[in-house]
Amino acid sequence: MVDANASYVRREMLPAQPAPIATGNIAGWIRVNLLATPKDVVLTILALAVLAAVVPSALNWLFIQASWLGSDRSVCATVVQGGIQPDGWKGACWAFVKDRFVQFLFGRYPIDERWRPILVTIMFIVLLTPLLIPKMPRKGLNAVLLFIVFPIVAFFLLHGNAFGLDRVETPLWGGLMVTLILSFVGIAVSFPLGTLLALGRRSKMPVIKTLCVTFIEVIRGVPLITVLFMANVMLPLFLPTGWTIDNFLRALVAVALFASAYMAEVIRGGLQAIPKGQSEGADSLGLGYWQKMRLIILPQAIKLVIPGIVNTFIGLFKDTSLVSIIGMFDLLNIIRLNFTDTAWITPVTPITGLIFAGFIYWLFCFSMSRYSAFMERHLDTAHKR
Amino acid sequence: MTDHAIRVSSHRGEPRVSPIYDPKVRSIFFQILTAVVVVLVTWSISHNVSVNLARANIASGYSFLAGRSGFDIGFAMISYSSDSTYGDALLVGLINTILIAVTGIITATIIGFIIGIGRLSKNWLIAKLCTVYVEVFRNIPPLLVIFFWYSGVLSSLPQVRDSLKLPFSMFLNNRGLAFPKPVWGDGASLISVAFLVGIIATLAIAMWAKQRQMRTGKQFHTIWVGIGLILGLPLLTFLALGAPLSFDYPIAGRFNLSGGSVIAPEFVALYLALSFYTAAFIAEIIRAGIRGVPKGQSEASFALGLQPSTTTRLVVIPQAMRIIIPPLTSQYLNLTKNSSLGVAIGFPELVSTGGTTMNQTGQAVEVISIWLVVYLTISIATSLFMNWFNAKMALVER
Incomplete structure (x- = not known):
């Protein structure tokens, strides 16, 4: 029972569908990542508004208005506060x-002894860098040098009181040096x-x-x-x-x-x-x-x-x-x-x-x-x- | 090597191991050795402590807690003056610690949820902004965040004379935020009773609705009824009593504000800093939790015909919670422990009031033991809760 008219196969061609929206170019990227749904549009506008409110003033404060040169407080204070900046000035110091x-x-x-922490830092960097690079050989020796030999040398260098080095008491230690030693x-x-x-x-x-x-x-x-x-x-x-x-x-x-x-x-x-x-x-x-x-x-x-x-x-x-x-x-x-x-x-x-x-x-x-x-x-x- | 250790016994024909190589003997020997060392060290430490304390003329014991403290505390939730005892001072500190922990946990969770979900957003800008937030706050010390709010932001607020006037008669200056203090009239306690009744009624309705749904499959709008009960009942009571509420407004004087309540800048700085800092960690936990639920779960629920919102609520969130809750609790615990950083800006929490007590009385051992006991109690209570929760939420398999 074959009825030529009762075909379930479409005979005529459908019109071509429009090409999918290009996502490769910038406009497409924006459409997919920023404006996909109405909710995204609102969120993007909100985020842009926040950025527009914060970023320029932050950049202004951090870099443009900031005072970069000077040796005392006057460069960072307004005239009223005893400085040289105009009234209402605000910026990083x-x-x-x-x-x-x-x-x-x-x-x-002590200023005269600062070569000692600098030397310790150089030793630290020289020993640490090869340990961090996976391809460098002799990891075992390197680790022994860094974790056993280096601390001893660094202690005598920083603290002194041996090998003709002056003693520098620990209360004088400070700054990033202390943070790094503790860590x-x-x-x-x-x-x-x-x-x-x-x-x-x-x-x-x-x-x-x-x-x-x-x-x-x-x-x-x-x-x-x-x-x-x-x-x-x-x-x-x-x-x-x-x-x-x-x-x-x-x-x-x-x-x-x-x-x-x-x-x-x-x-x-x-x-x-x-x-x-x-x-x-x-x-x-x-x-x-x-x-x-x-x-x-x-x-x-x-x-x-x-x-x-x-x-x-x-x-x-x-x-x-x-x-x-x-x-x-x-x-x-x-x-x-x-x-x-x-x-x-x-x-x-x-x-x-x-x-x-x-x-x-x-x-x-x-x-x-x-x-x-x-x-x-x-x-x-x-x-x- | 072990050949030397094994002597073949001629009597039984089986190898006899020398006791030195017997794991049991070794184990007992090492344990006894450890125990002896520990006992010796403890004994010598306690001996040294007692000798040192005797030399410094410090009596040990907790009787100092009943002594007059003689120092003031700027931020106390219970009545406290310099005539109160050291015990009261420590109690004030403990209450402040709990206050900062509870408020901080609530805020950090809200911010953390928003940021965590934001990082998963398909919106590139939102995801990047949230990533920047997380990477900034995770990588700086909490103490620095506290100082940032305290000496960076809050102390650049105007002096009392030039207070910023905010709506609702609030004032903002470098001594804190002054706001109208609510003064409750007669019968106001009924309102809180109505609030409690609302909560209990909601819980009962929720149980009933769940049972009914299990029996008949019919759903009930528990959420809306619950909100109505919890908010509506106290409101009705409030109106029925004739609105027994008046405000004590802060009034700007020449050098100081009078009246009203003041939130100290120390509290605000610590609260904001801990909330913002912990929120970065919570955001990562939320993100990991949601991403930890396999995609097949939501696909299966779509295949069953569930709406996206229902899928999130009934399929994704319950499974994500199983991943989220344990690390979330440990972040809550971290926030509670980090509240001890209040000592750096003079917020009178437990470590701060305890430190003052220690300086004044010299009872270092006792004060430190109180700290340890309090914090350990909080930690242990939290881990007990965690064990209970894990047992309840664990996957039930065949």
Whole structure:
């Protein structure tokens, strides 16, 4: 029964559809990414309005109106306030940052001895750079130099009192130098200590496990300030009478212990993600506990938690700013100290200084997070498609 | 290597391991060794502490808490004067810590949700703006954000004489925000009772509506009825009582404002800073949570014929919550702990009032132990909640 008329197949051609809207050019990109729906149009207009209100005045304040040159407060104050700027002037006071820049870097470190922190910085960069580049050989030697030899050399260089170098007391240390020393020591101590704590927490020995759990949970449960206060006030009480402990060292101990507890939890996360078969496989090869951990478990576990580890480092770097509360002059505190300096006291000095400090912190933390993202891609050998 | 360790016993014919290589013996030995070291260290520390305290003539114990504090606190929610005790001062600090934590958590969550969802927006401009927000605030120390608000923004506000006049008789100057203080008349407590009744009634209706939906499949507009009850009941009570509310307006004097309530700039700075800082982390958590729900889930729900809004509400959000809540709680905890940074700008929270107490009395060990106990209690309570929540929300599999 074939009916020629009852066809379900279309006989005539349909008219050609219009070509899809081009998205390759700029207009197309704008249409897709900014004006896709009426809601997007409203949002885009709102966002543009906010940007138009904020960005020009911010740029104006930061760069155009800002005073860049000068050696005292007059360049950053209006006539009424005793300066040279016209009435109603508002702008950043970069001259202040420029004038005090060296102090922001070194604190009150004696001027004649400043070659010492500079030399330490150069050594640090020379040792750190090859460690960060994956292709560079001899990572083991490099790490030993950076984490064991370098701190010792740096201590004698900075502190002096040996090899004919003058002694520079730690209260004179300050600025970015202190922030970096605290972070470096915190990182160098918290990584191995945190690993040990994480292993201890997963240990089958109840005494060791309880100790590690208590330490980790107590430290993680309280704010860093209380740990700093504890180190500052209670460490001297803990020591036998007559012993003293340097203020700087107290802060170092507090920061390092605090970071270790957080590091331990991050590494424990990695350890828990390693299948039991890996451990059993190592056992069946006859490896001892430490061999098993060093060669089989930890390399896999740590690779998994690199983002978490770097986050802890970033947190540690930011947390070093808290030492200002116990009276140390790190980057943030040395900048704040200068707000009250009569040579630079103006209404715009504090906010300029804080923006500068924020920029420095941001620079370090943001580079660390970018580097961690890079390493994550680089080490992602297992799941590549 | 182990050949030397194993001596073949001639009696039983099976290898006997030397006790040095027996894991059990080793384990017990190391544990005893650790315990002995810990006990020795603890003993020597406590000995040193008692000797040092005796030399400094400081009596240990918590009796100092009943002593007169002698210092003023600018921002106290309970009645407090310099004649109050040290215990009161610490209590004021604890209440302020909780106040800053609660208000900060609410604001940070709202900002964080907006930014987190904004980062997922298909609108390029919105997504980029939100990314910039997150990358800026995540990478600077919270203390710097606090100082930024405190010495950067709030202290550049005008002096009391030139206060900015805001609507509703509010004044803004560098001593804070002055606003009309509500003075409740007679029977005002009934309003809060009506509010509570509204909440309880809403909960009951929600339970009833859920049961009915389970039985019959019929839905009930719980949200609108609930809003009506919670807001309407107190409003009706308020009107029925004849609006028993008057305001104590702040009046600008020559050097100071009189009357009204004042929110101190320290509070505002700490509150804004912690909210903005924590919001960046919350935004990332929200984003990760929403992206963690597989696309197949929303596709399946579209295939079932659910509307996009219903899909979001009933399919995506409940599953995203399972991912979001644990890290969100730890951010809440972080905000609570970061409230201790108030000490840097003189906001009288627990660490700040405790620090003053410590300086005046010298009772370092006691004050620090109070800090530890308070913060640990908050942490442990939070982790207990988390364990309960995780158990409740965990995927139930076969």
